[in-house]
Amino acid sequence: MKKSIAVHAILFDKFLFTADQATTFAQKEDFSVDEKREDDNIIAYLQRDKADFKINAFGEDMDFRVVTMAEGVAVLVGELEEGVTKTHEFSAKVTWNYTKVDEPKRVVTGPVLVPDSVDLQGDFEFPEDIQKAAFKFMEDARNIGEMHIKFGNIGIPVESWIAREPFFVDKGSEFKIFPSGTWMMSVKITDDKVWEKVRNGELTGFSIGFRGTREEA
Template identity: 40%
Template sequence: KQFFLTKSASEPTFETTVKLLTKSDDPQQLVYGVVYEPDVEDAHGDFMDAETIEKAAHGFMEEYQNIDKQHDFKTSAGKVVESYVAPSDMTVGDTAIAKGTWVLVTKATDELWESIQKGEFTGYSLAGTAEVEEVKKQTTDNFNNSKMYRDINAALDAFRSATWNILDNYAVDDSTRIEGIRKEISELSALINSFQT
């Protein structure tokens, strides 16, 4: 079972579970949780950068601040008492928190606090809507973007090799060598023109 933090009443496009960082004997019934850490993949292979996390954290505080149970959008499970984006690397209890991480603190209702004590709720679950932006791997992008450059260099290397072979062939006269080089130039030109831009 989970303790749910709901960000949007519209159909969620993402959901992530958050481990609670709380002391079982806290008389204030404060429930700490890391909502989202920058550049760390969640269970679905998605991640957010620090800027996007900050935008989500601020939007949550401006528009929603709704804490419910099991994404029912009705049951009050407590109140948000703190929400912040870590300004630097830090620790909460025994948990290391990276700069840019969204941390949420809620004051649980008596009923929910009792459920947390029993282990019936073990984390927040952030649900909301987000635009999914596919991130291509940089190595693949760099490789694909430099393909034409590599092809032109390979064509020039092949041309140089072919022309040196022609020039080094002393068994033929100069006019034959010049004609061979012209053919190689024509072939190189056709090859370069065939590259897609």
Template identity: 35%
Template sequence: MQRIKKQIAVGIKKADSVKHIVYGVVSEPDVEDLQGHIISAEEIENACNDFMLNYQTICDCHEYVADARVVQNYIAPVDFELEGQIVKTGSWVMAVKVYNVDLWDKIVAGEYTGFSIGGEANAEEIV
């Protein structure tokens, strides 16, 4: 098996300007990424659970811990619509409360457009 390290960026689906909360899909199952990799719903659920059990930190561009906190985090039990876009069953969905004004301004200005996850895995060839 090949060991891979990767980061995945996904778009923000909704930003609540009153509450300073951003909502988005962290990872979607069975979709090929730019490197040709596919993450199963099971692996996404494992990553979501591991994040909540061991990390729960939000970083600014993978650099430093941002002044923001996870306020909602779940695996979509069914397909549903979020701000006009379909969220597939098995997708990892997160909402983050942003406390830092400069960070919020970057989100509103479109400088930050989504969540980005990083991780390591053993790649398996599917035949």
């Protein structure tokens, strides 16, 4: 597998994930970095040691080295396996809408990945790969973000399951049959601004972010 250089920027007051682009962005957005550490501890660690640092993105562990620190920004350089990144370019649209919105509990439920269903980048996933992704997410990430840019303190995954049988959803104006192997999730929205976007229809479904390899069919 080929390797490509990835550059990530961490702002000292907040965290910013810049995907695998060799650049930094001016805007400040939240990004959950290694949930085993408190944010302040991460900042102190970077300021003090400027040493190797492990960052967790989409459930995939990657080791990076701090190469420069200027104006409150630590630039981390590391190697990634070359692959496809599902990024914020397609975050304005979702393939599947929420199947249920429980307003009193502030819980949204819907499909995350549907087997053999073509996504907005023209890709599709097999059931066995979807199961691996679902397990990996719950084991290592459990990170809920908004629009592939803002991460952390948005919501909590309260349910995650793989449908063992086909099922249908009838919402009156929308009827859809989902195949077995569909990854379903329920998330309790904890951020008030994000919840308001759900209520007014600005946010309508889940959009997964991950890296993977693309194979010709």
